[in-house]
Amino acid sequence: MDPDFSRLDEFLDERGLDGYAFHDDDSNSDLLYTTGFGAPDPFFAVYTPEATGILASSLEYGRAKRESRADAVKRLSDYDFQAKRAEHGPEAAQQLVRAEFLADLGCESVAVGSSFPVGTADGLRDEGVAVTVDADNVVMDIRATKTDEEIEHVRTAQRANEAAMARAEELIRGAEPVDGVLHHDGEPLTSEFVQQEIEIELLRHGCALDDTIVAGGAQAADPHDRGSGPLAADEMVIVDIFPRDKASKYHADMTRTFLNGEASETQREWYDVTEKALHAALDVVEAGVTGEEVNQAVVDVYDDHGFPTIFTDPETETGFIHSTGHGVGLDVHEMPSISHGGDELRAGHVITIEPGLYDPDVGGVRIEDIIVVTEDGYENLTDYEISLV
Amino acid sequence: MDPDFSRLDEFLDERGLDGYAFHDDDSNSDLLYTTGFGAPDPFFAVYTPEATGILASSLEYGRAKRESRADAVKRLSDYDFQAKRAEHGPEAAQQLVRAEFLADLGCESVAVGSSFPVGTADGLRDEGVAVTVDADNVVMDIRATKTDEEIEHVRTAQRANEAAMARAEELIRGAEPVDGVLHHDGEPLTSEFVQQEIEIELLRHGCALDDTIVAGGAQAADPHDRGSGPLAADEMVIVDIFPRDKASKYHADMTRTFLNGEASETQREWYDVTEKALHAALDVVEAGVTGEEVNQAVVDVYDDHGFPTIFTDPETETGFIHSTGHGVGLDVHEMPSISHGGDELRAGHVITIEPGLYDPDVGGVRIEDIIVVTEDGYENLTDYEISLV
Structure with missing residues (x-):
């Protein structure tokens, strides 16, 4: 077509x-x-x-x-x-x-x-x-406005994404903490190993990949750090996967944050507030609403809970330091912008909602779903549980 | 540095x-x-x-x-x-x-x-x-002029490339012909499966990948066709792998052509003339020689054996229909150009030499090594046998 x-x-x-x-x-x-x-x-x-x-x-x-x-x-x-x-x-x-x-x-x-x-x-x-x-x-x-066929392409890529995420979760949750370091098959479990296993799973599902983020601890506090080295127990690990289906060339995008061990009160609060921000944004989405309004829903939740954001304090290097989301299609980042200045959403827009909090002293948390905007709301293309521990 | x-x-x-x-x-x-x-x-x-x-x-x-x-x-x-x-x-x-x-x-x-x-x-x-x-x-x-450190990066990527090529060769040579179609584990062996196994091998060696070409029969006659579907016996299969080392971001590049079964006289001639063209080009390479002269060495071999080239007949769609090579580094295609109009080579240039012949009625053959230009010749970074059958 x-x-x-x-x-x-x-x-x-x-x-x-x-x-x-x-x-x-x-x-x-x-x-x-x-x-x-x-x-x-x-x-x-x-x-x-x-x-x-x-x-x-x-x-x-x-x-x-x-x-x-x-x-x-x-x-x-x-x-x-x-x-x-x-x-x-x-x-x-x-x-x-x-x-x-x-x-x-x-x-x-x-x-x-x-x-x-x-x-x-x-x-x-x-x-x-x-x-x-x-x-x-x-x-x-x-x-930016996708046909049903294009939405099917994203859905197919997202199924591959979920299989890869399940593999990452299995590795992280199944790891054995030894002296605070996660171990798999008797070896320290590294970001690189989890990334490699994710990518192999994606290849087996017909997807190519740009990069994959598996970042724990302070590394996770930098949203674009891909992560490297051994993963630690009791720390939040951000897993962000954005594969491209080789046949259709369309992308998917999803992030989950996992913790193997004991979550601190702060980690738990960060996770819960971020999940709340995700739902607040989703509640606002429908055709006719602007990307700016969806972003504002996230900013309001963080602001209410006392977290800084670049939208309330442009100088901040901690808190919510990126936009709420972006379009996904042939590019993994495309229109529309779900941020300050973001334009009106249309039915058929495929977008991510991905609130997150970052601070090198605590680590990072991000939860990201991919959805398609409809006339009266949205359809969530993501079928993956949201759970920290 | x-x-x-x-x-x-x-x-x-x-x-x-x-x-x-x-x-x-x-x-x-x-x-x-x-x-x-x-x-x-x-x-x-x-x-x-x-x-x-x-x-x-x-x-x-x-x-x-x-x-x-x-x-x-x-x-x-x-x-x-x-x-x-x-x-x-x-x-x-x-x-x-x-x-x-x-x-x-x-x-x-x-x-x-x-x-x-x-x-x-x-x-x-x-x-x-x-x-x-x-x-x-x-x-x-x-x-285009690489430091020793950069050449080491290419060498590392090329070792991964050779491991992946060995996996591809093992699959193709080890396949069982059934009614003219290659089979692996009782299933038709497809280009896609070989590509996937190559890419998994590359990932395990720390490489990302752009695309991989595994093209047999008439598909191989189009130098940019990635290849798809079952591979046939008695047909030439071009395998072209160009991985990027994830850590250094430097590429390697190599092509081999394999045939499982009986090579026809034409296939054998195409392969032998192409191998001769490769060696003719390599013999010419040293600092001070131009990319054009290296290209001409390939054109001369093909011309002597009666094959058309785009340099002798710009309209031809069969024969030698691309340039002899290109630089390789952070980009898989970069300067210098080993083609008509190609400038003087310098010591430290990393280039490919990749003659090939193409015709939908016969198939395609390409043999590609990656080398580094030196003051008095070249060092071949490729360590992989050249053999059709």
Whole structure:
């Protein structure tokens, strides 16, 4: 099923632009979404309301013709590249070919995303093509609303995620504390070992992975620390898994926090307040509510319990020091933003809700579910118990 | 050990520019190399001969201070971001902060790589910062010459690669042909299963992976087809593995072609000519020789044996349809280019040599070694037998 590009057509019409251009590799999900094609090396492409065109390398030409939804697949040799290269050098020759390719597709003016390469933009401008930066990221915004098929892709990735989380929980809960250090099969249980077992489980479920966070103790107080070394008893261990299904290329995202041993009063309070913040945010979610309002629900719970947040004190390095959530799809972090300034939620948005508290003296706790926004609330795509000890 | 940035200092001095700016996530190896820091979400940074600065999100601020080699780590709140945001909106506020951050580091003019985001470039220009595109990619060129430490990182990744290749070879060679289809444990042996076993082996050796190619028969005739479905007897299977060591973030890269069954005369000829092309290229490699000359050595072998190449016939879709090789380091594809127009090789360049032949009617063969260029030849980092059957 092709995505619905009518909003992109409207966008181009409103701005009086002929097309929307891309120049990137398959890490650019807007390009992947619009052309139905990705390649490990950057290629140039343009969408117009009449036709989508790809300028492929010789290496990718055949696959682009077979796999993409482009109406026109061209390659450098279609534009006398070797002659142009001999005369102007490789960079200038590429720019000339891109300009000719755009002219072929009737494009004298294009919108580009804000991350479009400035080298290509300046080159096109030199050739007389008007290049306008689309600061609103219209393609990203179109991508944010998922079709039922895309939601199924996220659900499939989330099932793999749950299997991997179960493996991590089994390792952590089943470990034997020896002198305060968790042991597995007589060896200290390390973050790296748990990460590896998670990743093997994900591979077996058809998922690739970016990174996995298994961070205990003070490491868990830094939300982006992946974690390393032996895990300790009586400490909170954050496990954050965000796999990508290899076939569909859609992500899932979930976090749980586990503790093997005795939870202190502080740990218990942090966990309970964070679970309360999760439910407070979920209670607010429905189409029409803003990401800012959902974020505020979390901030209010933490604030009521005396915890600092970056939204009440921008300088704080402890407490709730990130946003409540983000969209998930072809990118693991995409629109909408569930944060200060976050826009209105629409039915079909797939988002995370992930409150957390951090302080090197206590450790870290984070609980994250992935949900799909509906007209009158949400459907929780997460099927995994919330329990510290 | 910090990289040697004296050539970057010279570059800035020659162009009369104050600094070199970046705005990207950790997929940008120039940024990673220059600042010693990467993050999953884009951040802004600048190198100057006097100091390197990072403008981090609150989430990454602590880690950037600890892990990067930046002299100045700032965050949005150091520049009254909330007030600017309330007055100008989030995008404009970010641009104002970036301009102030650059002014703090004494930068009125910056070079940027050609893939620098045009939105950020246009925004800086609006704030009076001169932004010049460095089409020569000076940082990528500096990165191409590896230190001994970097070569050790590649070597470590290559040892993991060889373990994974051995697992793939064991599966393919050990499979039982049943009605022309390879079987393992009574089930058809699929590309996906071999890929999964390769990736598990890589994970166990501390490597992440991008993708792995296990492509047989006509699939192998498309150099970028990852391969899928059951593998057949008497067909050539290309196995191309390019892992990234998780700790060092350096890659390795190797390809072998295996056949379980009876090789036809054509398959045998293709394999032998390709092995001959590999050795012809290796014989040419030493510091001072150009990438173009190494590529030509491969083209000459194929041409002598009557095979088409894109260098002798740009329109061909069969024969030798890609370049001879590329640099390998933080990126799996980086400088130098071992192709038409490829520049002079320097001692310390880590490159692949990967001739191959492709035709849907025959299949595909590719043999790839990874080597380090030395003053008087090369050191082969690959320790893996070359054998079809």
